[in-house]
Every structure is written in C-alpha cells, then in structure tokens.
Amino acid sequence: MATFFLELFSEEIPARMQAGAAAALAKIVTTQLASLNPAGIRLFYGPRRIAIAATLNDHTTADALELRGPRSNAPEAAIEGFLRKTQAARAELVEENGFFVLRRNIQAQPARLLIEKTLPVALAALPWPKSMRWGGSGNFAWVRPLRRIILLLNGEIVPIIVGPVTSSNLTEGHRFHASELIEVSGVDDWLDQLREAHVLADQSERRAAILAGLQHALAARALVLVDDPGLLDEVTGLVEWPAVLIGAIDAAFMDLPPEVRELSMKVNQRYFALRDASGAPAPFFAFVSNIEADDGGAAIIAGNERVLRARLSDAKHFWTLDRKSSLESRLPALDQIVFHAKIGSQGERAKRIAALAESIALSLGAKPAQAAFAARAGLLCKADLTTGMVGEFPELQGIIGGYYADDATIGAAIRTHYQPKGPSDEVPRGFVPCSVALADKCDSLFTLFAAGEQPTGSGDPFALRRAALGIIRIIIENRLRLSLTDLCGGHDDVRHFILERLRVKLRSDGDRFDILEAVLGASADSDLVRLMNRVAAVTAFLATDDGRNLLAAFKRAANILRLEEAKDKQIYQGSAFDASLLHEPAERALDTALNAAAAALKTAWDAEDYAAAMHNLAQLRAPIDRFFDAITVNAAEPDIRRNRLALLARFRQAVALIADFSKIESQGSES
Amino acid sequence: MNTQNPPGLSFQDMILTLHHFWAQQGCAILQPYDMEMGAGTFHPATTLRALGPKPWAAAYVQPSRRPSDGRYGENPNRLQHYYQYQVIIKPSPANAQELLLESYRLIGLDPLRHDFRFVEDDWESPTLGAWGLGWEVWCDGMEVGQFTYFQQVGGIAVELPSFEMTYGLERLAMYVQNVERVYDLRFNNAGTLYGDIFLRAEQEYSAHNFEYANTTMLMRHFTDAEAECASLVAANLALPAYDQCIKASHLFNLLDARGVISVTERASYIGKVRNLAKACAEIWVAGERV
Numbered sequence: 015m016a017t018f019f020l021e022l023f024s025e026e027i028p029a030r031m032q033a034g035a036a037a038a039l040a041k042i043v044t045t046q047l048a049s050l051n052p053a054g055i056r057l058f059y060g061p062r063r064i065a066i067a068a069t070l071n072d073h074t075t076a077d078a079l080e081l082r083g084p085r086s087n088a089p090e091a092a093i094e095g096f097l098r099k100t101q102a103a104r105a106e107l108v109e110e111n112g113f114f115v116l117r118r119n120i121q122a123q124p125a126r127l128l129i130e131k132t133l134p135v136a137l138a139a140l141p142w143p144k145s146m147r148w149g150g151s152g153n154f155a156w157v158r159p160l161r162r163i164i165l166l167l168n169g170e171i172v173p174i175i176v177g178p179v180t181s182s183n184l185t186e187g188h189r190f191h192a193s194e195l196i197e198v199s200g201v202d203d204w205l206d207q208l209r210e211a212h213v214l215a216d217q218s219e220r221r222a223a224i225l226a227g228l229q230h231a232l233a234a235r236a237l238v239l240v241d242d243p244g245l246l247d248e249v250t251g252l253v254e255w256p257a258v259l260i261g262a263i264d265a266a267f268m269d270l271p272p273e274v275r276e277l278s279m280k281v282n283q284r285y286f287a288l289r290d291a292s293g294a295p296a297p298f299f300a301f302v303s304n305i306e307a308d309d310g311g312a313a314i315i316a317g318n319e320r321v322l323r324a325r326l327s328d329a330k331h332f333w334t335l336d337r338k339s340s341l342e343s344r345l346p347a348l349d350q351i352v353f354h355a356k357i358g359s360q361g362e363r364a365k366r367i368a369a370l371a372e373s374i375a376l377s378l379g380a381k382p383a384q385a386a387f388a389a390r391a392g393l394l395c396k397a398d399l400t401t402g403m404v405g406e407f408p409e410l411q412g413i414i415g416g417y418y419a420d421d422a423t424i425g426a427a428i429r430t431h432y433q434p435k436g437p438s439d440e441v442p443r444g445f446v447p448c449s450v451a452l453a454d455k456c457d458s459l460f461t462l463f464a465a466g467e468q469p470t471g472s473g474d475p476f477a478l479r480r481a482a483l484g485i486i487r488i489i490i491e492n493r494l495r496l497s498l499t500d501l502c503g504g505h506d507d508v509r510h511f512i513l514e515r516l517r518v519k520l521r522s523d524g525d526r527f528d529i530l531e532a533v534l535g536a537s538a539d540s541d542l543v544r545l546m547n548r549v550a551a552v553t554a555f556l557a558t559d560d561g562r563n564l565l566a567a568f569k570r571a572a573n574i575l576r577l578e579e580a581k582d583k584q585i586y587q588g589s590a591f592d593a594s595l596l597h598e599p600a601e602r603a604l605d606t607a608l609n610a611a612a613a614a615l616k617t618a619w620d621a622e623d624y625a626a627a628m629h630n631l632a633q634l635r636a637p638i639d640r641f642f643d644a645i646t647v648n649a650a651e652p653d654i655r656r657n658r659l660a661l662l663a664r665f666r667q668a669v670a671l672i673a674d675f676s677k678i679e680s681q682g683s684e685s
Numbered sequence: 686m687n688t689q690n691p692p693g694l695s696f697q698d699m700i701l702t703l704h705h706f707w708a709q710q711g712c713a714i715l716q717p718y719d720m721e722m723g724a725g726t727f728h729p730a731t732t733l734r735a736l737g738p739k740p741w742a743a744a745y746v747q748p749s750r751r752p753s754d755g756r757y758g759e760n761p762n763r764l765q766h767y768y769q770y771q772v773i774i775k776p777s778p779a780n781a782q783e784l785l786l787e788s789y790r791l792i793g794l795d796p797l798r799h800d801f802r803f804v805e806d807d808w809e810s811p812t813l814g815a816w817g818l819g820w821e822v823w824c825d826g827m828e829v830g831q832f833t834y835f836q837q838v839g840g841i842a843v844e845l846p847s848f849e850m851t852y853g854l855e856r857l858a859m860y861v862q863n864v865e866r867v868y869d870l871r872f873n874n875a876g877t878l879y880g881d882i883f884l885r886a887e888q889e890y891s892a893h894n895f896e897y898a899n900t901t902m903l904m905r906h907f908t909d910a911e912a913e914c915a916s917l918v919a920a921n922l923a924l925p926a927y928d929q930c931i932k933a934s935h936l937f938n939l940l941d942a943r944g945v946i947s948v949t950e951r952a953s954y955i956g957k958v959r960n961l962a963k964a965c966a967e968i969w970v971a972g973e974r975v
Binding site: 025026028029030061144145146147148149150151157158159161189190191252283285301303304305307308309313314316317318320321322324327352 | 761762775776777778779782796797798799800801802803804805807817818819820824825826827834836843845846847848860865947
C-alpha cells in the first residue's frame with residue numbers, strides 16, 4: 015500500500031470554482047490511477063490550494079488482455095483503425111472463428127511509473143470555467159497562475175512537469191503570517207505544518223472555525239446570525255486563516271429596508287446580517303478577515319465600517335429622494351425604458367400586465383373590487399425600475415416597489431410579483447399577488463415567444479424557463495383552479511412550453527414522469543391542480559399490490575387486444591357485447607365487477623375524488639386475475655371469442671379513463 | 686476611530702512613493718497621455734504595448750474622465766475626473782502580487798494590520814476588445830485596485846501576457862488619510878486640499894457633460910474621428926490612428942452622459958470604437974514585428 019499526495023498551489027482561485035476543481039481533481043486521480051485502486055480519498059480546497067490524498071496499490075496487477083477486433087474479412091481501414099486504437103502491430107493479431115483477436119500480457123507496473131506517465135497530461139487538462147496564460151506559461155492555461163505542485167508517493171517526490179511548474183515537496187504558508195517555504199512529507203504533515211503557518215487547509219475545518227468564531231462573538235453580544243449557508247461556504251473559500259470580527263452599523267441607517275442593508279452587506283461585502291434577541295435587525299454585522307491583526311482587528315473593523323457607511327449613505331440618499339415621487343407619477347417614465355426592441359417599452363408592458371392580472375383575478379373568482387386591485391398593482395409593478403434605489407440595487411426590483419406603494423395590498427402584490435425566483439423561493443399567496451405574478455410571467459412568455467426569443471439549448475437570456483416553472487408552482491402550490499388553456503389564450507406554443515416544464519419538473523423532483531404522460535394520455539387536462547391530483551392518485555395506486563397487478567393485467571389485456579384487433583382488422587372497444595354469451599363464472603364475475611366499477615368510477619371521477627376512483631379500480635383486480643387464470647380468450651367458437659374480446663375491451667376502457675397505463679413503465683417484480 | 690498611522694501620506698506623496706517604487710522595479714515612469722480618456726488602460730503605453738513580442742514595463746498617472754460620473758461636486762466620492770495610477774509589466778513577473786502588496790505597505794497599509802484580499806474579478810473592456818483575468822484588490826473590505834493578467838487586446842490574443850495594475854488614487858488616499866470626502870484630501874503637505882484644485886472643475890464639467898456639451902458637434906466629431914482613424918490606419922500610422930480611437934471613445938462617453946444615445950445605438954457606438962481599436966492594434970502588432 016502506498017500513500018499518495020498532490021497539492022496544486024496557485025494565486026487566488028475564485029471561491030465559486032474551488033469545490034468543482036477539487037472534484038475534477040478527484041476524478042482525474044480515480045480514472046487515471048484506477049488500476050492502482052485509489053482508496054481513502056481526501057480532498058482539500060481553498061483560496062490558494064487544491065489538494066488530494068489517497069492510498070494506492072504499489073503496483074498495477076499483471077493481467078491478460080483479450081480483445082476481439084474486426085472480422086477477418088473486414089476492410090483494411092477497419093483493421094488499421096483497430097491497430098491504431100490498441101497500438102498493436104499486425105503480427106500480434108490472431109485469426110479465430112472469423113475474427114481478429116488481440117491477446118496481450120500486461121505487466122504489473124509500479125505506481126510511480128503510472129503517475130509519471132498519466133498525471134502531467136491529465137492535470138494540464140483539468141477543466142476550469144475560465145482560464146488564462148501568464149508570463150512564462152507559454153500556451154499552458156490555468157485559472158490563475160499555477161505556482162507550485164507537490165507530488166508525493168510514500169513521501170518521495172514524483173517528478174512531473176505541468177505547464178511551467180515542476181513538482182517538488184515544497185509549499186507556502188499564509189501569505190502574510192508565514193514567509194518560509196514548507197517541506198512536506200505527506201498529507202498529515204502538510205495539514206499540521208500549514209496550521210503552524212496560519213493556514214487551515216481543510217475546508218470543513220475552516221468552515222467550522224468560522225461558525226464557531228461567529229457563535230462565540232455573537233453570544234457575547236446576545237446577537238443571532240441570519241442563517242446563510244451559501245455565504246458561509248463562499249467566505250470559507252475566501253480565507254485561509256479566518257478571524258471573525260463584528261462591526262457596527264450607524265443608527266441613521268437602521269430605518270432603511272432590511273433588504274437594502276442586507277444586500278449591500280452580503281453581495282458587495284460578504285458580511286453576515288445579524289438579529290437581536292427579539293428577532294429584529296441588529297445594528298451590527300459580522301465578517302471574516304484573513305489575518306490575525308496585531309491590533310486585534312481595530313483597523314480592519316474601522317475600515318469595513320467605513321465601506322459600509324459609504325454604501326449605505328448612497329442607499330439612504332436614494333431612499334429619501336425616491337419617496338418624494340409616488341409610483342403613479344413614475345409611470346410616464348416607464349414609456350422611455352425599452353423592455354425589448356421588438357416588443358416595446360416597460361410602460362406598454364405594465365398596461366398589458368394590468369389587464370391580464372385583472373382577468374386572471376376574475377377567472378380565479380375574485381370580486382370585481384379585488385380584481386381592480388390586481389389591475390392597479392399590475393400597472394404599478396414595474397414603476398420601481400425608475401427609482402434610484404433599483405438603479406443602485408437592481409436585485410431589489412419589486413421589493414423596493416413594495417415599500418414605495420401607498421397601499422398595503424398593492425404593495426404586497428408588487429413585492430412578490432417576480433416570485434418565485436428560483437426553486438427554493440416562495441410563491442406569492444392570495445388572489446391579488448398571484449394574479450399579478452401570473453400576469454407578469456405570462457406577458458413575458460407571450461411577448462418574448464412572439465418575438466422569437468424562445469429558450470434554446472445554449473441559453474435562456476430572458477429566464478423563460480423560470481417564468482414557466484413559476485406559473486406552474488404558483489398554480490399548484492396555491493391550488494388555483496385555473497385552466498392553463500384559458501390562461502394562455504391562443505398562445506399554444508406557450509402552453510406546450512409550460513407543460514414541457516411540468517414534465518421536467520416532475521422528473522427532477524424524482525416523480526414518475528411516465529405517470530404524468532399516462533394521465534395526460536387518458537384525457538388532456540389543462541387544470542394543473544386536477545392533473546396533479548390524478549398523478550398523485552395513480553402514483554399512490556401503483557405503489558400498492560392491487561395497483562401493480564392491475565397494471566400487469568391491463569398490459570396483458572391491451573396486448574391481447576392489440577394482436578387480435580390487428581388480426582381481425584376491427585376495434586373491440588364499444589363493439590357489440592352480449593352478456594348471454596358469458597358461460598364461465600370467471601367471465602361473468604368480471605362482467606359484474608365492470609358494471610359496478612364503471613358506474614362508481616364515473617361518479618368518483620366527476621367528483622374529482624381520485625382516491626375513490628382508485629379504490630373502485632382496485633375492485634377489478636381479483637376478477638381480472640381470475641379471468642386470465644380461468645379463461646381462454648381465443649375460444650374455438652368465434653362468437654364467444656369476439657364476446658370475450660369485447661369484455662376485455664370494456665376492462666381496458668374502464669381503466670383507461672384514469673390513465674393510459676400503456677405509457678407507464680413496468681417496475682418491480684412483474685417486469 | 687483613526688487607526689491609521691496619522692497623518693497619512695498626502696495625495697502627491699502617494700504618487701511620488703508609487704513612482705519611486707515602480708521605477709525601482711524597472712518601469713519607465715511615463716507622464717500622462719495628453720488626451721481625454723476614460724481609464725489609464727486606454728493610454729497607448731498599455732493598450733498597444735500589451736501587444737506584440739517585445740517586453741515592456743511602465744508606470745504612470747493617467748487623468749481619467751468619466752463624464753456620466755459627474756455629481757456637480759456634491760457627492761463625497763464620485764468624480765467625472767480623477768486619477769488612476771497605472772502599472773504594466775510585460776511579461777507578467779512571477780512575483781507581481783508580492784510587488785503590489787509591497788507598494789501598499791509603502792503607502793502606509795501594513796498587510797499584518799489591514800486585511801488584504803484578492804477577490805475574483807474578470808476584467809473586460811468592450812470598447813477596446815480586451816479582456817483579462819485577475820482580481821479586485823481589497824483592503825479591509827474596500828476595493829483599492831484592479832489587478833489583471835491581460836489575455837486579449839484589440840481583439841488580438843496577447844503573445845506575452847502582461848500584468849496590469851490600476852490603483853484608484855483618490856479612493857486609496859481617502860483611506861490612507863482617513864477622510865470621508867474626496868475634496869478634503871490633503872493634496873500636499875503645504876495646506877492645499879484636493880477640493881481647492883478640483884471642486885470648481887467638477888461643478889463646471891458636470892454642467893458641461895450633462896447640460897451644455899453640443900451634441901450635434903460631438904456627433905460630427907465622432908464621425909470625423911472615425912473617418913480620420915480609418916485613413917490613418919490605411920497609411921499604416923498606428924499611433925496617430927489610435928489617438929483618433931481614444932478621441933472617438935471619449936466623444937461617445939460625452940454623448941452618453943448627455944443622454945442622447947438610445948440603448949440600441951449604444952451597442953452600435955461601442956462596436957464602432959471597438960473596430961477602430963482592432964484596426965489600430967493590428968497595424969501596431971505588424972509594425973512591432975519588422
């Protein structure tokens with residue numbers, strides 16, 4: 015068993031790329047050195063270094079390779095291609111049973127040799143989202159200049175050259191706290207010596223240290239952290255030796271909307287927002303520096319407070335100035351803002367959204383007064399685009415409009431009309447907010463589709479997929495009874511696009527998307543709530559024994575019918591059925607069960623009681639199983655055969671009311 | 686709250702310190718280019734010299750004009766005219782980051798007391814057809830400079846990637862001197878303040894940029910500069926041609942500040958300037974090979 019350690023030391027790597035690079039490094043090691051059976055992999059990543067440790071076998075194992083090549087009579091080009099691919103000589107090929115065969119004994123290879131042979135090329139090809147050349151790097155590109163490589167096998171340097179760098183056993187500690195080069199013998203030595211040199215190389219240790227530092231600093235002041243795991247991860251990628259510090263926010267800025275303060279703090283400065291014990295925003299912020307300053311951080315705190323002060327002064331200036339004009343008075347200015355060259359101005363867009371929001375509200379059953387609120391909120395929802403605050407903080411569009419609105423209902427609707435902005439974002443609630451949010455998204459989809467801006471494989475610059483998904487989530491999560499067909503008016507392309515997003519969503523939620531296909535196959539339904547209820551009922555049903563067996567029986571019935579219908583050139587569905595021709599108890603039982611179930615199914619179906627519908631469907635399981643056990647469909651007497659096929663067709667029809675089960679992939683034992 | 690080493694270097698001492706330091710690193714200390722431009726990067730000592738096979742090192746102060754950043758002297762840190770300190774070393778030296786940090790130390794910012802960071806920032810200039818990778822340099826959460834490894838200029842991939850550093854001098858000086866308003870900066874050690882020199886200019890130029898600049902004339906001059914650039918390119922005179930590109934770029938910035946350029950026109954103006962920059966860059970590179 016050999017120990018393997020590799021560190022790639024470079025100038026500062028963007029935080030968002032570090033974890034991906036470490037994963038890519040792991041993949042390189044596990045694929046290139048697969049024959050050494052890498053195990054116990056440990057990955058490390060941070061601002062200046064990506065590293066991996068593993069144990070390897072000392073040697074690859076000797077092996078006999080046997081490859082079948084082209085047929086002996088294959089064209090010359092095919093044979094040459096095979097030789098090229100396997101780097102074999104013609105003489106090595108043996109003819110056997112009409113094929114060329116290549117046999118080779120593969121020698122055991124020392125780990126060191128394989129590493130030297132494979133890693134230089136593989137490491138040079140490590141994928142970065144964006145890479146660059148620098149002085150002396152020639153054509154070699156890396157995310158930022160690569161300065162050092164440590165490559166050790168059992169503590170010994172394995173010499174390789176990657177770009178302008180030759181491997182060694184040397185690394186550097188903290189940029190400011192350590193000046194000596196560090197000689198490393200292995201991963202644990204590396205971690206220990208770096209810790210001495212003010213570097214916490216292990217990201218999880220660094221993250222935990224930041225969290226502990228935050229908790230310690232906050233406990234002393236009875237403050238609480240606003241949880242933000244994403245920010246914590248990012249900060250972990252920005253420092254090697256974290257020191258948590260607390261700064262104060264001037265009281266003058268505490269009347270700003272918390273979103274404004276927190277956005278400035280988080281996006282621009284990577285500060286953590288804090289709450290006091292009562293949950294109210296606290297006039298402090300927490301941040302993480304990369305040094306242990308000799309003045310205890312006083313200068314760093316003063317500097318950071320100063321930066322925040324300048325940013326919040328700007329915000330405060332706009333907050334005061336903006337509120338001198340109402341949203342209403344800003345409407346004419348919207349006519350000057352282009353939404354899209356082929357579509358027109360934001361002003362025209364606002365008017366369309368207003369009309370759409372009103373009609374959506376009415377179709378949701380809102381009273382005319384409520385619908386008027388929706389229209390008004392729709393008209394005003396883009397007005398904050400003309401404010402100084404949104405000019406400075408574009409991410410806050412909508413939220414700022416919500417603050418500037420002079421009516422609470424309208425403000426709430428404006429505030430949430432861009433929601434949901436992502437899979438984890440909340441959907442708007444209530445008639446008026448839902449109507450405006452749906453209208454905004456529908457208008458984007460209708461107009462941008464018409465302008466030829468449909469998303470393509472390579473891009474979706476107007477975030478239309480997100481808009482469609484937003485529509486789906488708003489409808490389903492609010493259980494809005496709304497016909498998608500009515501909502502989309504004549505925009506069939508948009509309706510199809512939304513349904514396609516629904517399929518994608520179900521698939522990515524881990525739901526059975528074949529069940530959606532089956533439910534849609536039974537009957538088109540543009541009421542998404544009902545559609546999802548049906549999907550949920552069928553999904554639950556198929557998870558039961560009855561469901562699985564009925565599915566198998568349905569497929570068997572459908573197969574028999576398909577074959578016989580093809581043979582007879584006739585469809586048995588709805589064909590003449592004669593109960594008097596039923597002789598066997600099993601077929602009479604099925605007939606009785608179908609008669610009972612069909613009526614009950616219809617009742618349950620019309621009442622949208624899908625659980626009851628499934629229950630009724632389940633009643634068919636025993637009779638259909640008995641039917642298949644006891645009855646030969648293709649009876650010798652043609653009229654009895656036809657009658658039995660007609661009976662099966664009735665079964666197929668009853669089941670198909672719920673879903674087109676032929677679209678459902680069989681799972682589990684019966685497959 | 687003053688935790689700096691009081692009183693902090695004056696504005697001009699900061700420049701002199703940087704000049705001295707970068708001169709020691711082998712840079713030619715140049716004087717500002719005698720044309721209006723939006724950033725020190727536009728100086729031919731950076732744009733053109735970043736191209737071609739010859740090593741190069743220079744440092745200079747470049748007065749930079751951003752007409753739409755004018756605030757009539759009323760904003761504590763926004764100016765339509767300010768100074769950038771620009772360093773270019775080609776090819777980039779292996780110790781560029783260390784050199785830079787040493788220069789901050791000399792200005793009075795000790796990296797064991799102040800939190801210096803290199804924060805991801807991909808630099809791009811659509812008008813120059815240029816991009817590079819590097820960082821914003823942060824000191825205690827404030828951006829005090831822009832560090833770029835040039836990859837492409839004038840649409841041409843560079844042969845020897847340069848290290849380019851831009852210091853925003855006013856912002857840096859405000860931090861070093863612990864001053865909240867740019868006009869309160871001590872310019873020298875004899876009582877002259879930044880505002881004594883520049884406040885009136887900010888007021889008057891803001892009025893010019895936003896209210897009085899003659900847009901018909903500016904548009905005509907833009908067209909003239911474009912045509913002149915093309916004919917100088919045809920005559921294979923890279924430097925005079927590039928002057929016209931700089932001119933066109935500034936005229937565009939003025940027109941933009943006057944609010945007479947629509948969103949769609951904007952892209953077309955930028956494209957025109959980029960084409961000029963490309964044409965100049967191409968004949969410059971060809972000349973460097975002779």
